[in-house]
Amino acid sequence: MHLQEENNTVSITPSIGNTPIKRCDFLSGFYGTNIFIKEEFHNPGMSSKxxxxxxxxxxxxxxxxxxxxxxxxxxxxxxxxxxxxxxxxxxxxxxxxxxxxxxxxxxxxxxxxxxxxxxxxxxxxxxxxxxxxxxxxxxxxxxxxxxxxTNQYYNTQNIRAHYKTTGPEIFQQTSGKVTHFLCGVGTGGTISGVGRFLKEQNPTTQIWGIEPKGSILQHYLAYRTTPQDIRPCDAIEGIGRNFVPGSFDPEHVDEIYQVEKRVSKMMAQWYFRETSFRCGFSSAAVLAGLHGFYHEMRFKSTDQVVLFFPDHGRRYLTKLYSDKVEINITNAIAKHG
CATH class of the missing domain: 3.40.50.1100 (Rossmann fold)
Incomplete structure (x- = not known):
């Protein structure tokens, strides 16, 4: 396992990185735009981490x-x-x-x-x-x-990993046509690194983060301060914080959208019912965010939207899939906190 650097980008060989992006025909048809999924569960640890x-x-x-x-x-x-x-x-x-x-x-x-x-x-x-x-x-x-x-919350290598590898992969795999990038925000390393790279290639690319209700990064992005009243975060494993990690760089993030845990769980089970694929918890939150943005008329039919799926649902069987929830996608609209 070693790093290869070429044209100012880094690829991790032989097994980390270079994960596929696949067009999701189901989501593309449902939302009337072009939706692609960056499948990070193909890494050896089945995770973008x-x-x-x-x-x-x-x-x-x-x-x-x-x-x-x-x-x-x-x-x-x-x-x-x-x-x-x-x-x-x-x-x-x-x-x-x-x-x-x-x-x-x-x-x-x-x-x-x-x-x-x-x-x-x-x-x-x-x-x-x-x-x-x-x-x-x-x-x-x-x-x-x-x-x-290693201190992932404050280690600059967290951002660098995604700036040097994930961002270039997404840009190359979409032939530079990516218009929107959506991912969950936890440490902030993914959205900061990918966002910086994609914005350098095309400043109009929209970089949208997803976090649970009660997390403070939406407030921090808007005001560059933490809220005075910090409440418990709606527990979505892997994302959402009541402090601002040092590895979160807001300069290349356009918006952070808040979703509810119950809606995320519903979206996971809906997606599984329609595609037979179990997504992870933060991926389910991204689906909830996508649904909210769609209802705000944020997408055109020509857009190329990349959803970041950092891991696989098999690590959340008891949390996401053991209890069946009522699925009502029409009313599952994520709201801003």
């Missing part, structure tokens, strides 16, 4: 911040942790992953299979909360001289 995991690990090794046999430490909802655990093991290192108690059992099982040591924390509310995944991961790494906290 393999990209920043690899960049952060390589950066730490290159800068000699960790010695062979040491421990990479991360606070993760599961996917970044899995990417770090897999890559660290392959390169001769260990991994210690701090997850919140909302992490799905499917993800915990995968982390254990990858050989990661796991600690379950109360929340992922940021470094100011002593019981958060971020604080406890940082504290653990600080006490071990051969441990390195």
């Amino acid at each position: 393999d990209r920043p995991a690899y960049f952060m690990i390589q950066d730490a090794i290159r800068r000699e911040r960790i010695r062979l046999g040491g421990t990479f430490v991360e606070a993760s909802s599961g996917n970044t942790g899995l990417g770090i655990a897999m890559i660290a093991k392959q390169l001769g290192y260990k991994a210690k992953i701090f997850v919140s108690k909302s992490c799905s059992q499917e993800k915990i099982d995968k982390l254990e299979e990858a050989g990661a040591a796991i600690e379950i924390c109360d929340n992922s509310n940021g470094l100011h909360d002593f019981q958060s995944t971020q604080f406890r991961a940082q504290s653990f790494a600080a006490k071990d001289p051969n441990a390195y906290f």
Whole structure:
């Protein structure tokens, strides 16, 4: 596994990156535009998080911040942790992953299979909360001289991974015709890196983020401050924050749209019923956001809309698909918070 750099872009070989984009005929027909899905679940860890995991690990090794046999430490909802655990093991290192108690059992099982040591924390509310995944991961790494906290929420390699790989892939795979990019916002690395690259190629490309009700990044994008009244976030695994991550760069983001957990769950089950494909939780939120934008008449028939599906629904079987919900797409309109 190594990096290849050509024409100022980077491809990760042989197995991370270069994931396919496929036109979704069902969604394209339903919404009357051209909708493509960037299928990140084709990465070896079945997640887009393999990209920043690899960049952060390589950066730490290159800068000699960790010695062979040491421990990479991360606070993760599961996917970044899995990417770090897999890559660290392959390169001769260990991994210690701090997850919140909302992490799905499917993800915990995968982390254990990858050989990661796991600690379950109360929340992922940021470094100011002593019981958060971020604080406890940082504290653990600080006490071990051969441990390195990759810190995806504040590591510039998170943005760089998507600027150097994901953005160029999307641009090339759409022949430069992408008009809209929609993705969930958690650490902010994906939307910041992809958004920067696509805006550099065509400033009119619309970069739209999706987050759950109660998250503060929509407010931050609009006002560049955090709201005075921070409320609990509608729990959609992997996205939404009550703090502003350092890896979120608002300069290349046009809008952040808020969706409800119940609508996201309904969209996941609707999409599965119509296509037999199980999408992940943040992908379901993107579908809810797409539905909301559609009802605001945001798309033309000639547009090329790319939806970012960071992982697969098999990691959310108990959270998304075990309980059937009433599906009423006509009324499932995501509203701004």
